[in-house]
Amino acid sequence: MRASRLVSLLLLLQTRGRMTAQELADALEVSVRTVYRDVESLGAAGVPVYADRGPAGGYQLLEGYRTRLTGLTAPEAEALFLAGMPGPAADLGLGPVVAAAELKVLAALPGELADRGGRARQRFHLDAPGWFRHPEPTPHxxxxxxxxxxxxxxxxxxxxxxxxxxxxxxxxxxxxxxxxxxxxxxxxxxxxxxxxxxxxxxxxxxxxxxxxxxxxxxxxxxxxxxxxxxxxxVYRDHARIRLTVAALEFMPYVFPPEMSRGARAAAGEPGPDGWLETTVPIESVRHAHTELLKLGAEVEVLEPAELRERLAATAHAMARLYPGAPDAPAGAAGPPATPARPCPLTPRADPAAPVRR
Structure with a gap:
């Protein structure tokens, strides 16, 4: 472990030039005292590292000194081929460059390390865009x-x-x-x-x-x-709402993460009817209106009044489109006695997983 750290310290000084003891400690995730000891060990081994005193000082290698120490461990070889990101590199116009560099690295590695690097690429793949989102054109x-x-x-x-x-x-x-x-x-x-x-x-x-x-x-x-x-x-305002426990559990599947986290963190205890009160962060009344409609009849807006009025107007407009609904008798008020789940997904399902539609 210490030998690996000494190599890392040497390569840091070789690639970055002068560095303070604190900068080296932060990069290596060790104490400053450990850096002092490691620098002394490098010097004792014949590495020409010296210190400049003063506010602008630090450790650096003698000008012109370069090490040929380039050996890779097996985990490093595996990680190297996971970091290639061929898709993003191609977006940047570097796809052929990355491919050529990988071929050169593979040719230079010993057989076992080359095999491990290739296995990593075959077993792990990075797909950055979210579900149901087409790549955005970026011609420039x-x-x-x-x-x-x-x-x-x-x-x-x-x-x-x-x-x-x-x-x-x-x-x-x-x-x-x-x-x-x-x-x-x-x-x-x-x-x-x-x-x-x-x-x-x-x-x-x-x-x-x-x-x-x-x-x-x-x-x-x-x-x-x-x-x-x-x-x-973005989420500067809040709305006070009451909703069913089922709707609160369903939020992570259809709401932006910030809205879902805020609503769940502020949720009170449910009453005997299975409804509870909470506050949800909102971007604007218009945005909140669109998001809260996803919960259907399992949410009621208490404040702000403008948001409540918008949802009420939408509900009345929908009632005119679907008159005579058997579960909504004329004059009925308040939530239904047995609210229906808004979606067959269960709370245990992964919110990030693709949903069959």
Missing amino acids: LTALARAVWEDRLVEMRYRRWRAPREVTRTVAPLGVVLKAGRWYLVARCDDQVRTYRVGAVLDVAVSDERHERPADFDLADYWREWTERYERD
């Missing part, structure tokens, strides 16, 4: 990825949801992200880092002018913070 993804790689400014025409619908922006691309089968561009625009859906980009002109990438920008950190903020900001 390759050009944007090239601009990201080369730090070039881009002028792009973009379609957004609010007026004016089409805008032209000059942006400094910082990265591309694949999320749930959709590609996003992270770029700096007007001194702010913003996120754009690549499928909404209508036209792209890559400039010859380069931009300076912020030294402290980390794409993974930005994306984690942005997605958390986005999910938090």
Whole structure:
């Protein structure tokens, strides 16, 4: 275990250059004291690693030193071929490059490791898009990825949801992200880092002018913070509802995760009639109206009044389309005595699994 860590420390210094003891400790998931001991061991073994003192200091290898230590363990060989992601690589225009690189790696590996890498690819497959969602066309993804790689400014025409619908922006691309089968561009625009859906980009002109990438920008950190903020900001309002236990159990199958989690977390105890009260996060009255209709007669909106009125109007309109329903006598009020399940799915089924329709 320690030998593997020493190799990792050496390769970190070789690939990243100067690193502080704390940065090495974070990367290796060990204490700073352990890093001190490991650096001493490398030095004792003849590796030319030295330390610079001061605020801008750190450990680094003697300039020009390179190790030829490139051996792979069996688990590393397996993981290497799981990380290829041929589908996303093809979207980026790198499909042939990834395939060629894999062939070269396979040719260089010993027989046993090559076999294990091939078995991993045969046994595991990544399919990023969700169920019932067709891949979004992204004709400008390759050009944007090239601009990201080369730090070039881009002028792009973009379609957004609010007026004016089409805008032209000059942006400094910082990265591309694949999320749930959709590609996003992270770029700096007007001194702010913003996120754009690549499928909404209508036209792209890559400039010859380069931009300076912020030294402290980390794409993974930005994306984690942005997605958390986005999910938090989308569901700004709440609706107070009463519904059956069966409807609450059914929510994960038909509701967005944030709405389902919020409703289940705030749910009270059911009464003798099997109904309970809770609050559900909503994006807007219009959006909540569409979502809550999925639960049919097993949910009643208490607040806000506008949402209750919308659902009531829809219910009356449907009653006019289907007059004389045997379970809805004239003048009846309140929930049915024995509410029907909205769907034959049971709560034990996997919400992410495909549903036969």
